[in-house]
Amino acid sequence: MSPDATPFSSETQAIHSGRNIDPATGALTAPIHLSTTFERDGDGSYPKGYVYGRSGNPNRDALETALTTLEKGSETATFASGSTATFSLLQALGPADHVIAPQSVYFGVQQMLSHIFAPWGLRYTLVDTTDLAAVAEALRPNTRLVLIETPSNPQLAVTDIQAIADLAHQADAYLACDNTIASPVLQTPLTLGADFVIHATTKYLAGHGDVIGGAVVTRESNPLFAQLRLVQTIGGVVPSPFDCWLTLRGLQTLPLRVRAQSQAAQSMATWLSQHPAIEQVLYPGLPEHPGHEVAQKQMQGYGGLLSFLVKGDQDRAMEVAAKTNLIARATSFGSPHSAIEHRASIEQGTQTAPNLLRLSVGLEHVDDLIADLEQALSR
Incomplete structure (x- = not known):
C-alpha cells in the first residue's frame, strides 16, 4: 500500500509521503537535485518528466506530494514564501473579481490587497468572518474568492470553515483557508468544504526556523488552480530544491x-x-x-x-x-x-x-x- 494512502495515520504519512528509496544508490534520504535543466531524448521528448527547474523539480514534486497527502487534497503548488502563495492565488483572479477577506487577516495580506491588487482592479471587502451574516451580506455577484484565516494571526479568531464554505459555494465562489497556525495535524479544511488551503510552510511545516516557503493545496481540479499553476510556472515564484528538501525533512516530525x-x-x-x-x-x-x-x-x-x-x-x-x-x-x-x-x-x-x-x-x-x-x- 502506498504511504500516500489515507488509511495511514498522519505520523506515518509525514514520514513516508513523497519519499522513495533512491533507485541509483538505495539511499533512504533523497538527494538534492540542484540541476536547472534536464536532458531531452533524441526525438525531443523528456522521458524523465522534467524540462527546466522553474517548471518542475524532483524535490519540489516530493514536497507537493507530501503536502497533498497531509491536507487530503488532490494537488499542491509550492512557492518561495507563504506571502507569495497567497499573492499568486490572488493574482490568478481577474481584475474585475471581488474577494472577501477577514478584518483580522494577516497584515501582509492587507498590504497586498490595498497597495497592489486594488490599484490593479481587484475588488475586496474586509469583514468579520466569524459573523456568518456579515459574510453573507458582503457577497456580490462578482465574488470569486472568500479568504479566511483560522485561527487568525495575531487575534486567534476562529471561523467556522464548513459554514463559510456553504455560503461561498451558494454564491459560486471558492473558499480558501489559511491553515498555517493549525497545520494539517490539527485541522484539515478541505474535508470541511474549503476549496484551497494556504500555508506559510516557513512555520510549523518546515518547523525549524531555517527555510522560507509557501503552498496552496486544492481539494480538486478547478480553473482557478489551473491559473495558479500557470502563475507559479511562468512567474517562476518557486522554492529552491534545497528549500523543498529542508521542508520535507521538517515534515517528518x-x-x-x-x-x-x-x-x-x-x-x-x-x-x-x-x-x-x-x-x-x-x-x-x-x-x-x-x-x-x-x-x-x-x-x-x-x-x-x-x-x-x-x-x-x-x-x-x-x-x-x-x-x-x-x-x-x-x-x-x-x-x-x-x-x-x-x-x-x-x-x-x-x-x-x-x-x-x-x-x-x-x-x-x-x-x-x-x-x-x-x-x-x-x-
Whole structure:
C-alpha cells in the first residue's frame, strides 16, 4: 500500500509521503537535485518528466506530494514564501473579481490587497468572518474568492470553515483557508468544504526556523488552480530544491512537534488567564474564548500560538517582552524555540491592541517557559 494512502495515520504519512528509496544508490534520504535543466531524448521528448527547474523539480514534486497527502487534497503548488502563495492565488483572479477577506487577516495580506491588487482592479471587502451574516451580506455577484484565516494571526479568531464554505459555494465562489497556525495535524479544511488551503510552510511545516516557503493545496481540479499553476510556472515564484528538501525533512516530525507545542500552549494560556498582570488571553483552547465551541468542532488541538494583553499600555507590553530571557524577542512562529513579539509596533495602522504580545510556544519545557514569563511580568 502506498504511504500516500489515507488509511495511514498522519505520523506515518509525514514520514513516508513523497519519499522513495533512491533507485541509483538505495539511499533512504533523497538527494538534492540542484540541476536547472534536464536532458531531452533524441526525438525531443523528456522521458524523465522534467524540462527546466522553474517548471518542475524532483524535490519540489516530493514536497507537493507530501503536502497533498497531509491536507487530503488532490494537488499542491509550492512557492518561495507563504506571502507569495497567497499573492499568486490572488493574482490568478481577474481584475474585475471581488474577494472577501477577514478584518483580522494577516497584515501582509492587507498590504497586498490595498497597495497592489486594488490599484490593479481587484475588488475586496474586509469583514468579520466569524459573523456568518456579515459574510453573507458582503457577497456580490462578482465574488470569486472568500479568504479566511483560522485561527487568525495575531487575534486567534476562529471561523467556522464548513459554514463559510456553504455560503461561498451558494454564491459560486471558492473558499480558501489559511491553515498555517493549525497545520494539517490539527485541522484539515478541505474535508470541511474549503476549496484551497494556504500555508506559510516557513512555520510549523518546515518547523525549524531555517527555510522560507509557501503552498496552496486544492481539494480538486478547478480553473482557478489551473491559473495558479500557470502563475507559479511562468512567474517562476518557486522554492529552491534545497528549500523543498529542508521542508520535507521538517515534515517528518510535524505531528510530534505540533502536538507537543499545542499541549504546552494550552498550559501556558491557562496559567496566563489566571495571572493578575494579564488583562486577556486569546487562545481557542480556553473555554471563555468566543470561538472555542467552533474550534472544538473543527480542530484536534488548538495550536502552539497564543496572544495575551498585559494590563497597561504599549510601554508596559514592550517592557514585559524586553525582560524575557529564555523566550526570544523575534517575529514568526512554529519553530522549536519560543518567541514573543509586540505586534502593534509591526502592524502599523491595524486594529491590533497596543498592549498585545504574541507568543509562539516552542519545544522547551513548559515549566521553564512559565518561569521566564513570570519573572518578565513581575515589576
